[in-house]
Amino acid sequence: MAGHKEIDAVTGTETTGHVWDGDLKELNKPLPRWWLYVLYACIVWAIGYWIAFPAWPFLDGYTRGVIGYSQRNEVAKDLAAAKESQATYLAAIAERTPAEIEKDSSLMEFALRGGGAQFANNCAPCHGRGAQGFKGYPNLNDDDWLWGGTLEEIEQTIRNGIRSGHSDSHESAMPRFGIDQVLTTAQISDAATFVLSLSGTPGDAAAVERGKAIFDEQCAACHGPEGKGMREMGAPNLTDGIWLFGGTKADIEETIRTGRGGVMPAWDGKLDPVTIKMLAIYVHALGGGK
Incomplete structure (x- = not known):
């Protein structure tokens, strides 16, 4: 009934009059005043922020705010x-x-x-x-x-x-011994075996001997007779075990075949x-x- 106050017998708190499932009643417990004051202060702060700072976007820009602040x-x-x-x-x-x-x-x-x-x-x-x-x-x-x-x-x-x-770029070009058919596949294999031997990797002695003859004829002019490289030619040292494109036999064969030629x-x-x-x-x- 309107105007009638019902007090919950257990808690002693007034109810709102809402009932669920026949006997479940809602207690009338409003928010604490301090919480409401904080809410009202936030609303006032938000309104002040909208006025003072850029806040509202438009299709062609945004509100600039009275103080003209710009994070940019x-x-x-x-x-x-x-x-x-x-x-x-x-x-x-x-x-x-x-x-x-x-x-x-x-x-x-x-x-x-x-x-x-x-x-x-x-x-x-x-x-x-x-x-x-x-x-x-x-x-x-x-x-x-x-x-x-x-x-x-x-x-x-x-x-x-x-x-x-x-x-003024550094320039060097290793020949494409395989692509340009300067060396056969078998010769490239022998040359790779010899190159690996320069850094201490053992290989078939006969292949190493054949590879050395190929190296002396085709490679020594840039890499040097001992394979230690020539800086003025951009030719790497082949005796130190450091390989830019890989140090397996297959990697070295591919380098001899294509010449590689990276660009910086x-x-x-x-x-x-x-x-x-x-x-x-x-x-x-x-x-x-x-």
């Missing part, structure tokens, strides 16, 4: 401040050679951090995040450098690339000179640079 502008300010704080270091790196930078501990630390970040962004997809390399992509932690491992040589390689089409892009024009210099310092510091 804040980020731009932070970036500008970061660039300003780095300007002194970047200018010093631009003026000095990599060898001079290595002698300055603060500059060296800055260059290593900057070079590491750039390596992760630009080089890690091919060389790996740890610069460990993959098949066809050299390991930059060891001391096996086709085109030189000094700071200056590494910087030149990064800047100009390898077989990249850049005017030239970063000149894609990255600024200071960034290239920091990359060279970082790569050199990995442990394999000379």
Whole structure:
């Protein structure tokens, strides 16, 4: 009945008058006042936020808010401040050679951090995040450098690339002995057996002897008579057991047959000179640079 108050006998609390399943009654227990005050304060805060800050989207934009706040502008300010704080270091790196930078501990630390970040962004997809390399992509932690491992040589390689089409790119071309039918399949097999013997892998003595004759005639001009390579030709050392495209007999046969010929892009024009210099310092510091 309207206006009639019913008190629950067990709890002593007034009921709302709602009943379920015949005898299950709902107690009238309103929210605590403090909770309601917090709710009202949040509503007031939300209305104030809508007025003060960008909030409501439209088809052609959004409300700007009375204070004109823009998170994009804040980020731009932070970036500008970061660039300003780095300007002194970047200018010093631009003026000095990599060898001079290595002698300055603060500059060296800055260059290593900057070079590491750039390596992760630009080089890690091919060389790996740890610069460990993959098949066809050299390991930059060891001391096996086709085109030189000094700071200056590494910087030149990064800047100009390898077989990249850049005017100052490192260029070398191993003949495609199989594709161009310079050697037969049997001769390629013998040559691979001999090449493996140079790094201590035993093979059939007769095949090694035949392979040596082929090597002396076709390969020694670039790799040297002892197979230790020639840096000016971009010809790798075949005696150290480090193989860019794999060191199994099948891998070496494929290298002889096709010539391989990987390409490294030239970063000149894609990255600024200071960034290239920091990359060279970082790569050199990995442990394999000379």
